[in-house]
Amino acid sequence: MNTTNAGTHTDHDFLYLQVADRLEKQIGQGVLKTGDKLLSVRSLSREQGISISTAFNAYTHLEIRGLIEARPKSGYYVRFTPTQYPEPLLVEKPANEGREVSTDEMIALVYKAMSDEGVVRLSLAGPSVDLLPKARLTKALIEAIRESSNSCINYEQLQGDQRLRQQVAKLAFNWGGNVQGDDIITTQGCMEALVFCLKAVTKPGDTVAIESPTYFSIFNVMQSLGLKVVEIPTDPVTGLDISFLSEAIKRTKITACLFVPNFNNPTGSCMPDENKKRLVNLLTKHKIPLVEDDIYGELYFGRNRPRTCKSYDKNGWVLLCSSISKTLSPGYRVGWCIPGKYKAEVLKLKLMHTVSSATPTQAAIGMFFSKGRFDLHLRHLRKALYTQCLQHMKAISDYFPADTCVTVPQGGYVFWIKLNRKVNAFQLFKKAMEENISIAPGQIFTTDARFRNYIRLSFGQPYDKKIERSMKILGRLIKEIIEN
Amino acid sequence: MNTTNAGTHTDHDFLYLQVADRLEKQIGQGVLKTGDKLLSVRSLSREQGISISTAFNAYTHLEIRGLIEARPKSGYYVRFTPTQYPEPLLVEKPANEGREVSTDEMIALVYKAMSDEGVVRLSLAGPSVDLLPKARLTKALIEAIRESSNSCINYEQLQGDQRLRQQVAKLAFNWGGNVQGDDIITTQGCMEALVFCLKAVTKPGDTVAIESPTYFSIFNVMQSLGLKVVEIPTDPVTGLDISFLSEAIKRTKITACLFVPNFNNPTGSCMPDENKKRLVNLLTKHKIPLVEDDIYGELYFGRNRPRTCKSYDKNGWVLLCSSISKTLSPGYRVGWCIPGKYKAEVLKLKLMHTVSSATPTQAAIGMFFSKGRFDLHLRHLRKALYTQCLQHMKAISDYFPADTCVTVPQGGYVFWIKLNRKVNAFQLFKKAMEENISIAPGQIFTTDARFRNYIRLSFGQPYDKKIERSMKILGRLIKEIIEN
Known part of the structure; x- marks a missing residue:
């Protein structure tokens, strides 16, 4: 259910969601248009034969999703018509040969642009710090240090802070996992987890x-580890093309997979649960380990947290990696992995590469989680992100050319946008930088020269006048490139 | 001067040190024996034609070094006679072929033993947390977070906290360095710095x-990076055998060097400054980068901080690595490197492997340094370590067999001890573990089966009844092994 576009609910859902879905379809089909007044809660209740509170919940749901708005002393109005959404993207089929990854000057430039002062960072696939609970996190850090008998000054045990691991195990319940604290190894952010897991299951070449x-x-990372890649095409809604992967396995010796099934970066796709199960079965059959990056998994716009591939993993072939960098604090560098049957290898790599993870920051996050503060924060964050997603989407509709195609993110931080064929995204990137706007050009998301007319835009920053202005400028630049 | 055994001072030193040296020699030669009463400060001043304060300083110096003690209302007495020190070790010449590093079951066991509860950790080459400024560090952390506009919640810049880097650059003055904050890259402890630097200058094979x-x-680490090693013999006092290295370079293609010139682990040796200069010249001539691990450099028992190889590096071939794990806090995981001409490569590796280092802990150490608290703390720590060194040394003299040879550390945390040829150190390790004492057997410090009758003992823990008892037991176990 979370694996389809946000907004489609089935019989299994609560009644208010079914009502909301039907209303959303009417909005989508243009039956209800932007600015239309909706029935009052009382009238909706009477007409549909539902309780007042069900009617109210349905409206609230649509309101949170940014589709309608409540005007004081007036009632509910349609706010935004998603028929303005351009059509979803076609899948692009890449070539299927293993090849050396070459470094890219472009990537360096994009990274540099991200850290320049005064730049509007539409390229950053992460949260604005304004969305993060600074004071509460500081409080948790101080609490954790006070609680520690040696003020968190000494080495943490190799596997990581025990409370943090227990809390991460608890979180696993939400994605269908059944793991213990002892299955988990903490790391310095998700990237370190990915590197350790990749190293644990591969060798150079x-x-x-x-x-x-x-x-x-x-x-x-692949280049640094001396690994080759095979790029498997993805669908902008359902993610990985499993049939393509299945064929690729027959033709090429694939040693491991690294996928981002939930709210993929850059496409925002979410693999349906049945696909996850199929994928895990396929890989288990071929004894191919899957490194699963679930860093965006908590940031769903639907009703439930999507499951992970790990939740279907019976034999330990899935190494799940995640962190708090996209949800709580990028700067604390606290991440983890659940490496299945590769636990001993990952532990050994952690020991030799970093000895142990930082004690105070791990203890702080363990404390924050254990106080139940994470759940509350996530609820606020998801709401804010979904609103920002719609606001940015509206700006794309308003300011970008009519032939722009954009994915409908089901969670996370990013749009994957296909522009007119005349647009070279790297050229657009350079022009945008002259206006102090950073975007991520499509070319840097592949090893060959594809996606040259694609860009990734982030909606992680609260939508304000500066963003509005930047979106307007971007739209103008795109139009200029097309016209020249 | 810091590069010879502690206790030998030259004309360049202050007068009180010359007086102290002469007294130390008398103690060393048995002219003054344990328990002998020394001249009063007044008499020493009169007899030597020195000021009262010079005489007092000389006695204080010897007292700090544990050689004499002041008894209340009585005067100064000789406390310990270093003729009891066994002779220094002979250099062992290893074979000189490049070979694959093989993992060692023993290393895993030693690591495991270190983290077992209730074990006396004579195997841990680091500080007891009792020697570390817990409260002041916590204070610095809170100050740093309060000062940060976003409570240290966001990514730190890739190269690392700016204030921390500036402070590390300031510290470089003490080891003869002339570096700027911009030459420095922060890391998660020294181990991460070593891994990045090694990766930057080598490729697998x-x-x-x-x-x-x-x-x-x-x-x-070498195994994990797919590297081979050539082991160069060292002298227990002056460290690396440069002539041997010079010959090895002619016979083998050596891509890089990784050395610990100051207070080597496990030998405690310190390379004389002129050797450092020779080494850097040799490697520069052959364009071989040197990864220099200076993690123990601040922990000198002599009068001055030893220089580093980096201080002789004119062309950027030396990549210096260090951290605060041995001086301030192992748990904060704050380290750095000064990678010379390899800065861009190391930055790139840092970006791809960890994105950035943790913000709060870096900011805390930067704050701690900038308040001038590090210098004060180091003075206390050095004094404590030197005292502990002498106390442990005395226990070795008292309890170990007479044919025991031990290095005289010039700084750092460890003794490198040669036992009777009949002793298999790994057997001793296992017997000691039955008594809840962990030691590091010599076999794990080499890739072939040498050093089987060597052990490394740490004096990082304050000398108390538990340590006393453990040293006594160790001595008994060694004697039992020799006798059976």
């Missing part, structure tokens, strides 16, 4: 299957 | 020269 398009840092 | 014996974790 091996080939790893990744999604196409894929997060650009992954190419650097 | 390359051969790296290391010291023999060498810190056992180094072998794991």
Whole structure:
């Protein structure tokens, strides 16, 4: 259910969601238009034969999703018509040969642009710090240090802070997992977890299957580990093309896979649960380990947290990696992995590469989680992100050319946008930088020259006048490129 | 001067040190024996034609070094006679072929033993937390977070906290360095710095020269990076045998070196400054990068901080690595490197492997340094370590067999001890573990089966009844092994 576009609910859902879905369809089909007044809660209740509170919940749901708005002393109005959403993207089929990953000047430039002062960072696939609970996190840190008999000054045990691991195990319940604290190894952010897991299951020269398009840092990591990649095409809604992968396994010796099934970066896709199960079965059959990056999994716009591939993993072939960098604090560098049958290898790598993870920051996050503060924070964050998603989406509709195609994110931080064929995204990137706007050009999400007319835009920053202005400028730049 | 055994001072030193040296010699030669009463400060002043304060300083110096003691209302007495020190070790010449590093079951066992509860950790080459400024560090952390506009919640810049880097650059003055904050990259402890630097200067299959014996974790790192090693013999006082290295370079393609010139682990040796200069010249001539681990450099028992190889590096071939794990807090995981001409490569590796280092802990250490608290703390720590060194040394003299040879550490945390040829150190390790005492057996400091009758003992823990008892038991176990 979370694996389809946000907004489609089935019989299994609560009544208010069914009502909301039907209303959303009417909005989608243009039956209800932007600015239309909706029935009052009382009238809706009477007409549909539902309780007042069900009617109210249905409206509230649509309101949270940004589709309608409540005007004081007036009632509910349609706010935004999603028929303005351009059509979803076609899947692009990449070539299927293993090849050396080459470093990209472009990636360096994009990274540099991200850290320049005064730049509007539409390229950053992460949260604005304004969305994060600074004071509560500081409080948890101080509490954790006070509680520690040696003020968190000494080495943490190799596997990681015990309370943090227990809390991460508890969180696993939400994605269908059944893990213990002892199954978990903490790391310095998700990237370190990915590196350790990849190192644990491969050796230099091996080939790893990744999604196409894929997060650009992954190419650097692969290159650094001496690995080759096979890019597997993805659907912008359902993610990985499992049949393509299945064929690729027959033709190429694939040693491991690295996928981002939930709210993929850059496409925002979410693999349906049945696909996850199929994928895990396929890989288990071929004894191919799957490194699963679930860093965005908590940031769903639907009703439930999507499951993970790990939740279907009976034999330990899935190594799940995640962190708090996209939900709580990028700066604390607290991540973890659940490496299944590769626990001993990952522990050994952690010991030799970093000895142990930082004690105070792990203890702080363990404390924050154990006080139940994470759940509350996530609820606020999801709401804010979904609103921002719709606001940015509206700006794309308003300011970008009519032939723009954009994915409908089901969670996470990013849009994957296909522009007119005349647009070279890297050229657009350079022009945008002259206006102090950073975007991520499509070319950096692949190892060959595809996606040249794609860009990734983030909606992680609260939508304000500066963003509005930047979106307007971007739209103008795109139009200028097309016209020249 | 810091590069010879502690206790030998030259004309360049202050007058009180010359007086102290002469007294130390008398103690060393048995002219003054344990329990002998020394001249009063007034008499010493009169007899030597020195000021009262010079006489007082000389006695204080010897007292700090544990050689004499002041008894209330009585005067100064000789406390310990260093003629009891066994002779220094002979250099062992290892074979000189490049070879694959193999993992060692023993290393895993020693690591495991270190983290067992209730074990007296004579195997841990680091500080007791009782020697570390817990409260002041917590204070610095809170100050740093309060000062940060976003409570240290966001990513730190890739190169690392700016204030921390500036402070590390300031510290470089003490080891003869002339570096700027911009030359420095922060890391998650020294181990991460070593891994990044090694990766920056090698590729899998390359051969790296290391010291023999060498810190056992180094072998794991080399194996993980797919590197071969050539072990270069060392002298227990002056460290690396440069002539041997020079010959090895002619015979083997050595891609890089990884050395610990100051207070080597496990030998405690300190390379004389002129040797450092020679080494850097040799490597520069052959364009071989040197990864220099200076993690123990601040923990000198002599009068001055020893210089580093980096201080002689004119062309950027030396990549200096260090951290606060041995001086301030192992748990904060704050380290750095000064990678010379390899800065861009190391930055790239840092980006792809960990994105950035943790913000709060870096900010805390930067704050702690900037308040001038590090210098004060180091003075206390050095004094404590030197006292502990002498106390442990005395226990070795008292309880170990007479044919025991032990290095005289010039700084750092460890003794390198040669036992009777009949002793298999790994057997001793197992017997000691039955008594809840962990030691590091010599076999784990090399890739072949040498050093089987050597052990490394740490004096990082304050000398108390528990340690006293453990040293006594160790001595008994050694004697039992020899007798059976």
